[in-house]
Amino acid sequence: xxxxxxxxxxxxxxxxxxxxxxxxxxxxxxxxxxxxxxxxxxxxxxxxxxxxxxxxxxxxxxxxxxxxxxxxxxxxxxxxxxxxxxxxxxxxxxxxxxxxxxxxxxxxxxxxxxxxxxxxxxxxxxxxxxxxxxxxxxxxxxxxxxxxxxxxxxxxxxxxxxxxxxxxxxxxxxxxxxxxxxxxxxxxxxxxxxxxxxxxxxxxxxxxxxxxxxxxxxxxxxxxxxxxxxxxxxxxxxxxxxxxxxxxxxxxxxxxxxxxxxxxxxxxxxxxxxxxxxxxxxxxxxxxxxxxxxxxxxxxxxxxxxxxxxxxxxxxxxxxxxxxxxxxxx
Amino acid sequence: xxxxxxxxxxxxxxxxxxxxxxxxxxxxxxxxxxxxxxxxxxxxxxxxxxxxxxxxxxxxxxxxxxxxxxxxxxxxxxxxxxxxxxxxxxxxxxxxxxxxxxxxxxxxxxxxxxxxxxxxxxxxxxxxxxxxxxxxxxxxxxxxxxxxxxxxxxxxxxxxxxxxxxxxxxxxxxxxxxxxxxxxxxxxxxxxxxxxxxxxxxxxxxxxxxxxxxxxxxxxxxxxxxxxxxxxxxxxxxxxxxxxxxxxxxxxxxxxxxxxxxxxxxxxxxxxxxxxxxxxxxxxxxxxxxxxxxxxxxxxxxxxxxxxxxxxxxxxxxxxxxxxxxxxxxxxxxxxxxxx
Numbered sequence: 001x002x003x004x005x006x007x008x009x010x011x012x013x014x015x016x017x018x019x020x021x022x023x024x025x026x027x028x029x030x031x032x033x034x035x036x037x038x039x040x041x042x043x044x045x046x047x048x049x050x051x052x053x054x055x056x057x058x059x060x061x062x063x064x065x066x067x068x069x070x071x072x073x074x075x076x077x078x079x080x081x082x083x084x085x086x087x088x089x090x091x092x093x094x095x096x097x098x099x100x101x102x103x104x105x106x107x108x109x110x111x112x113x114x115x116x117x118x119x120x121x122x123x124x125x126x127x128x129x130x131x132x133x134x135x136x137x138x139x140x141x142x143x144x145x146x147x148x149x150x151x152x153x154x155x156x157x158x159x160x161x162x163x164x165x166x167x168x169x170x171x172x173x174x175x176x177x178x179x180x181x182x183x184x185x186x187x188x189x190x191x192x193x194x195x196x197x198x199x200x201x202x203x204x205x206x207x208x209x210x211x212x213x214x215x216x217x218x219x220x221x222x223x224x225x226x227x228x229x230x231x232x233x234x235x236x237x238x239x240x241x242x243x244x245x246x247x248x249x250x251x252x253x254x255x256x257x258x259x260x261x262x263x264x265x266x267x268x269x270x271x272x273x274x275x276x277x278x279x280x281x282x283x284x285x286x287x288x289x290x291x292x293x294x295x296x297x298x299x300x301x302x303x304x305x306x307x308x309x310x311x312x313x314x315x316x317x318x319x320x321x322x323x324x325x326x327x328x329x330x
Numbered sequence: 331x332x333x334x335x336x337x338x339x340x341x342x343x344x345x346x347x348x349x350x351x352x353x354x355x356x357x358x359x360x361x362x363x364x365x366x367x368x369x370x371x372x373x374x375x376x377x378x379x380x381x382x383x384x385x386x387x388x389x390x391x392x393x394x395x396x397x398x399x400x401x402x403x404x405x406x407x408x409x410x411x412x413x414x415x416x417x418x419x420x421x422x423x424x425x426x427x428x429x430x431x432x433x434x435x436x437x438x439x440x441x442x443x444x445x446x447x448x449x450x451x452x453x454x455x456x457x458x459x460x461x462x463x464x465x466x467x468x469x470x471x472x473x474x475x476x477x478x479x480x481x482x483x484x485x486x487x488x489x490x491x492x493x494x495x496x497x498x499x500x501x502x503x504x505x506x507x508x509x510x511x512x513x514x515x516x517x518x519x520x521x522x523x524x525x526x527x528x529x530x531x532x533x534x535x536x537x538x539x540x541x542x543x544x545x546x547x548x549x550x551x552x553x554x555x556x557x558x559x560x561x562x563x564x565x566x567x568x569x570x571x572x573x574x575x576x577x578x579x580x581x582x583x584x585x586x587x588x589x590x591x592x593x594x595x596x597x598x599x600x601x602x603x604x605x606x607x608x609x610x611x612x613x614x615x616x617x618x619x620x621x622x623x624x625x626x627x628x629x630x631x632x633x634x635x636x637x638x639x640x641x642x643x644x645x646x647x648x649x650x651x652x653x654x655x656x657x658x659x660x661x662x663x664x665x666x667x668x669x670x
Contacts, residue, residue, distance in 0.1 A: 239563050286539075289536050289540075
């Protein structure tokens with residue numbers, strides 16, 4: 001067997017490809033705005049995109065089984081608003097307790113969504129659209145019809161997002177922790193592999209003894225858990241809880257996964273892919289105002305860039321698949 | 331005969347007395363419908379609370395009506411309901427400039443007085459508009475704040491909501507005009523108008539980009555509540571030398587407001603929502619009682635707030651301008667944060 005050339009290695013692995021795209025983006029932005037590539041600027045970028053980055057992991061699981069969840073930002077608003085109001089009216093003061101409550105609310109929301117999708121067999125887009133409205137409205141109800149919980153009301157909870165541990169912001173540690181845990185979970189645990197199995201071929205998975213319904217429910221529970229975490233992070237990072245927070249943000253999470261090569265029809269996608277996908281999206285968001293495009297053009301360019309990345313990715317994947325086939329024929 | 335007359339007069343007085351026991355109220359028996367843009371707007375609630383308080387104190391009643399959604403359609407449905415009831419007046423915060431015209435004209439034809447506040451429908455759809463603060467007054471206050479905080483000269487930038495937001499654009503245009511027309515602003519350089527879309531995340535990105543692009547930036551002016559809070563947090567966390575002003579909510583800004591270096595915002599502005607509610611209530615009562623009709627140059631007394639004159643609005647209709655925006659600084663923010 002001849003050794004694979006470096007070029008082949010890159011075109012052969014989707015993740016390596018994404019890394020190359022990310023490096024090209026970094027280089028291009030640094031040429032225009034040299035201050036982009038400083039540690040502070042990069043850490044700022046991670047912190048400001050923590051919510052999307054963490055929630056991409058949940059969306060990865062959901063999309064792996066061929067599902068989609070557009071209720072996530074409503075879950076985020078409900079859990080974030082709930083702890084915001086609890087802290088504001090001094091029902092709780094402990095930041096740890098606030099995190100736990102947000103996680104519990106998120107998980108509960110995810111469980112309900114998962115039950116409806118896996119047991120009642122409602123198409124995910126329809127079910128989560130319903131819950132998108134329900135959870136968002138509940139967020140408004142919790143907020144007494146539109147109150148904000150602001151910096152002062154949040155007490156020591158907001159300090160989490162400004163505290164540094166070993167020189168790195170706690171929020172960034174949360175991102176790192178989530179990605180490490182999910183990397184192992186998806187690659188080396190039985191449940192992680194079952195998610196892939198269900199996504200690749202649900203019938204085959206069923207036949208081989210996997211409880212497909214439970215796996216389908218589990219991915220929404222995971223998503224809900226991470227949406228709850230996202231809620232706590234959002235409130236802590238921006239030191240304010242508003243019932244309309246992150247409205248429309250679910251599209252960024254889905255986009256991050258799609259850029260990262262997660263297939264909309266299930267079965268294909270990795271944690272590293274989700275990481276690169278959300279990093280590329282974060283870089284685009286950070287770069288657009290730096291480069292100085294007109295405001296109305298920024299979203300247009302964001303959309304074009306997302307499409308370009310995805311198309312390049314798909315074309316190169318096709319070439320890689322072809323090459324792999326060739327290898328087999330010979 | 332005399333006795334009978336006296337007793338008849340006395341009886342009559344007693345009956346009248348029992349019907350309206352308080353003669354002091356100027357709004358006795360008045361029924362006013364207050365139509366919101368939608369449910370769930372904390373801002374509106376403050377004004378609505380003050381409105382209701384004033385009308386109730388004057389002896390009238392207020393029914394708050396919330397359309398199902400923040401659209402003109404939903405408001406038309408709500409108005410339809412109201413017109414068939416016996417309201418004396420409708421006070422509305424309009425979701426659309428033109429779409430409500432037919433319905434509001436129908437209401438006026440039915441003898442219902444129409445006033446509006448916060449956000450006005452066009453001039454034919456209303457009798458009078460109570461404006462929280464004139465566009466120029468806001469622009470002037472913000473421009474002076476920028477000049478003061480920058481120390482007379484230097485670079486400054488604007489962080490707005492979306493690039494299509496009508497209110498923000500009107501204020502920004504007013505600021506630009508004021509800056510060009512007066513020599514005293516000659517030392518100021520407006521480097522960029524950035525748009526954070528009223529999202530904390532995007533506003534933070536935009537603030538960071540402004541600081542990276544213009545290291546000498548002295549002041550950011552954010553005439554939007556979400557933008558100013560996000561920028562305040564970013565500047566304060568990063569101990570930036572760049573300072574902030576704009577329009578914001580005191581309860582959101584309390585952590586960031588102060589004259590020292592530890593705070594990112596020396597002072598900022600917002601109109602007086604309580605005052606707006608009160609003034610709207612008095613204006614509506616005066617419309618019903620016939621003291622005013624909404625015509626130019628009419629005057630009326632708004633309780634303790636004093637005398638107000640109806641002036642010409644930008645759209646050719648008439649309005650009552652509440653006054654200058656309120657300044658919030660380290661002295662009054664604690665107290666004001668309780669309200670807003």
